[in-house]
Amino acid sequence: MTIPVSWFLVLAAVLFGVGAFGVLTRRSALIMFMCIELMLNAVNLTFVTFARTMSDIGGQTTVFFIMVVAAAEVTVGLGIVVAVFRRRSSTSVDELSELQG
Amino acid sequence: MNTVTIPSIHYLTILPVLLYFGAALVLLITSALWRRTVPMLFSTSVTVLTSVAVLVTTYFQWRGLDHAGASTTVAHAVVLDGFSVVASAVIAVSVGLAALVAHDWAVRENVRGPEYQILAMAASAGALLMTQANDLIVIFLGLEILSLGLYVLVALDRRKTESAEASLKYFVLGGFASAIFIYGAALLYGATGSTNLSTISYFLGSNVVLRPGLLVAGGALLLIGFAFKVAAVPFHMWSPDVYEGAPTPVTGFMASIVKVGAFAALVRVLISGLGTQLDTWRPILWVLVVLTTVVGAALALPQRNAKRLLAYSSINHAGFILIGVWAGTARGSAALLFYLMTYAPTVVATFAVLTVMGGLGDERHSLESYRGLARRQPWLGAALAVLLLSQLGAPLTAGFYAKYSVLAAAVDAGGSLLALIALLSAAIAASFYLRWTVVLYAEPDDELDAVRVVVPRATAIVIGAGVVLTLLFGVWPGPLVTLAQHATVYFLP
Secondary structure (H helix, E strand, O other): OOOOHHHHHHHHHHHHHHHHHHHHHOOEHHHHHHHHHHHHHHHHHHHHHHHHHHOOHHHHHHHHHHHHHHHHHHHHHHHHHHHHHHHHOOOEHHHOOOOOO | OOOOOOOOOOHHHHHHHHHHHHHHHHHHHHHHHOOOOOOHHHHHHHHHHHHHHHHHHHHHHHHHHHHHOOEEEOOOOEEEOHHHHHHHHHHHHHHHHHHHHHHHHHHHHOOOOOHHHHHHHHHHHHHHHHHHEOEHHHHHHHHHHHHHHHHHHHOOOOOOHHHHHHHHHHHHHHHHHHHHHHHHHHHHHHHHOOOEHHHHHHHHHHOOOOOHHHHHHHHHHHHHHHHHHHOOOOOOOHHHHHHHHOOHHHHHHHHHHHHHHHHHHHHHHHHHHOHHHHHHHHHHHHHHHHHHHHHHHHHHOOOOEHHHHHHHHHHHHHHHHHHHHHHOOHHHHHHHHHHHHHHHHHHHHHHHHHHHHHOOOOOOOEHHHHOOHHHHOHHHHHHHHHHHHHHHOOOOOHHHHHHHHHHHHHHHOOOHHHHHHHHHHHHHHHHHHHHHHHHHHOOOOOOOOOOOOOOOHHHHHHHHHHHHHHHHHHHOOHHHHHHHHHHHHOOOO
16 A cells, blocks of 8 residues: 555644644643644654655654754753742743733 | 765864853863852853853964865855854854853852853854754754753743743743744755755756745745744744843843844855745745834833833844845845844843843843933943944944945845835834933932942943944944955855
8 A cells, every 4th residue: 555645744734733723722831842842743754754755864864853852842841841830830821920922 | 894984074163162062061060070069250261261262263264264265064064154153253252241241140149050151151052053054954953952051041040930931931932933943944855855055055056846835835934933033023922021031141142142143044044045046035034024123113112121122122123134134145144244243242231231230139120220320320321322322223333334234235135115114113213222311311300219230340341342342343344344244255155
């Protein structure tokens, strides 16, 4: 069975869209982090798909870079959430009231 | 026996990045092994000396360019050209100056520790990598190294709730922007078959693109990612909150470093990578410039907090710097470089004044607390007045020639209307800079509120250096202009 390349790309685009939608609409900082991770994984899928179609190793190695960056981002992000949670006992961004945009 | 060939590395090219990153690691390990807290003087000295070392390195890189011209290394992922060398030098100067301000701030607030210096140097390594990157992935790595350091720096003041909240806000929007950026890189990779800017440029120059949709979407997403990072309207929402919530010396640091790093990378992506698609990205950038300059200036008007006001003012400046990118010419890039060279020290010195004015607790940032400052402390008041007038673009300050050169480059590239709109926004911006300057020289109405602030020695040096540079290059811009022009001559195509 063969699967057209476009399916992978569309799936990645949909995942990316779901992630972006989540970041913009959800109000819990933790869910927002998860949505950013989803976006990054959608990017990984896109890179791998293109790398396979072009038989180019570059796109696949890029995925490792993105994974490392995503892990580092989560480490820092959770640290910040803990710092905020200690003061507020909540991770909802609606309650971040000290600063008004 | 099988062998693996690794790409050759020209160490002088990546020496600035290695110096900052190495110094950050050394300081981190030292502070872990030291029985007590590392003395502040030690950690600050490490940062300042490393910055000097980076500055010296850029001098040797510049000399090397005269003989060998621009070159790439590490499998064409990192580039050494005039543009990267000058941008690196600007970053080194800003990091050194900001470290001195942060030192005095930490002593005053009694948050002794090497954290600021370690994170600032690590972030600077990322910014330097962005100025030298010739590959979308390297730009992404530089961007992330810069941003991750900054997220923590913004949250540095653990006694204040605003600091952590600003950091969370910055983190969520920054992570969102990074994800958008790298998705753009992925689509561009799909359209052109490479993430290397030179290869992309070559591919686009010698092929008819069959899937322009992928290319345009990729480019647009990259642009959105950059717009978030430099706080261009409509992607600027985070900037006033983060500027306000972050400790003031950190605000000065990020206002200068992020702009230099992000704009250097943006120029490289758009002009060196997507230069053949000039007609596609220019209209988008046109709209971005108009929105950024006008909205930045207009929203600054009602602000009553000095840090928020400067945040909107920096949005206005980002719009002006974008004009240099929009021009898409060597002249535009030279003007952009000149703008960054003069803006970075000015903004670091401005936030140095704000740091001392903030007083213990870093809280007195309302414009009212500046009333009569020049009467109580004539030198400090005059210094702030000069720095504000330079940001306004008053003649005889460096800001004047910076604004003039980007606008001239825009007119040269056929953007008279754009230059006119930007000029109008500068007129709006002038009103709040002037209002602030007038407040400095106004009669203080409440004697009780009029406290004299202490200006520590290192901060005084930074403010003095900022004012001297501003005035010197305002009266005598020739050498810097020549430097910027030479730097773009060496620009790697």
